Amino acid sequence: MDGEIEEMNWVIIVAVLVLSFPVWKFFERKVGRRKWPAVQVSFASRLKRILGKRVSFYKNLSAREKRRFEFRVMRFLQNHEVTTAGTRINETDLALVGASAVIPVFRFERWRYRGLDEVVVFGPSFDRNFAGTGEEGRVVGLLGTGDLDRKMFLCRDALRKGFAQEKDGDNTAIHEFVHLVDKMDGRVDGIPKVIIRRQYVLPWLELMKRKIGEIEKGQSDINPYAAMGNEEFLAVTAEYFFECPEKMEERHPDLHKALRYVFKDPD
Numbered sequence: 490m491d492g493e494i495e496e497m498n499w500v501i502i503v504a505v506l507v508l509s510f511p512v513w514k515f516f517e518r519k520v521g522r523r524k525w526p527a528v529q530v531s532f533a534s535r536l537k538r539i540l541g542k543r544v545s546f547y548k549n550l551s552a553r554e555k556r557r558f559e560f561r562v563m564r565f566l567q568n569h570e571v572t573t574a575g576t577r578i579n580e581t582d583l584a585l586v587g588a589s590a591v592i593p594v595f596r597f598e599r600w601r602y603r604g605l606d607e608v609v610v611f612g613p614s615f616d617r618n619f620a621g622t623g624e625e626g627r628v629v630g631l632l633g634t635g636d637l638d639r640k641m642f643l644c645r646d647a648l649r650k651g652f653a654q655e656k657d658g659d660n661t662a663i664h665e666f667v668h669l670v671d672k673m674d675g676r677v678d679g680i681p682k683v684i685i686r687r688q689y690v691l692p693w694l695e696l697m698k699r700k701i702g703e704i705e706k707g708q709s710d711i712n713p714y715a716a717m718g719n720e721e722f723l724a725v726t727a728e729y730f731f732e733c734p735e736k737m738e739e740r741h742p743d744l745h746k747a748l749r750y751v752f753k754d755p756d
């Protein structure tokens with residue numbers, strides 16, 4: 490399996506990289522750092538236009554749900570810092586960060602991301618040793634740990650690409666926010682206990698095992714990165730679920746049903 494993954498020349502998405510504080514400080518110094526100014530109320534009208542143009546999840550909502558989505562994005566951006574490192578972002582990027590945060594938890598009325606203070610949008614992507622060479626194994630998103638706890642790192646180009654090609658089942662920012670949902674119970678293990686009832690844990694584990702087995706045998710269209718572990722399975726299949734729900738329903742009805750349950754999708 491490892492060989493297969495290497496061969497595919499993928500951009501690696503790392504769930505929880507053990508990124509040491511000195512290494513990050515070095516990177517931060519190297520690329521410079523900026524803080525996005527606080528989101529003003531006037532941003533709300535522009536946000537609506539950006540979401541309408543760029544985010545199909547939003548476009549498929551009813552008028553009432555759209556207003557709720559906009560409100561939730563504004564609230565997320567007002568309660569979490571967005572900073573940049575080594576790149577510049579615009580209001581569209583800011584809206585996409587907010588949309589990525591809201592999409593996985595949109596059906597949870599009182600959701601708050603505890604355990605997150607800051608989203609750092611960085612660029613360019615870097616390899617795990619910060620050497621910055623080659624395309625393989627490049628980091629495009631991760632959750633910080635240790636001294637970098639409560640920070641999420643997203644590569645700007647991957648953030649944009651996730652929403653530019655919405656039907657490919659690949660969305661780095663949604664992936665990382667699903668890891669954060671998973672982490673709410675203290676462990677990133679593919680079992681988001683804050684939203685999944687205890688009696689469904691075992692069936693969910695069994696389903697993950699079966700679907701990962703299919704991937705390992707080359708009998709699945711799910712991104713093979715999902716077979717790296719249960720935590721990656723949840724995050725990768727959530728990307729697929731939010732971007733291509735019809736395709737998932739057709740090809741993986743059992744998984745589609747389970748993820749509808751996990752994310753409380755009423756449709």
Ligand SMILES: [Zn+2]
Nearest residue numbers: 502503504724
């Ligand atoms: Zn991941």
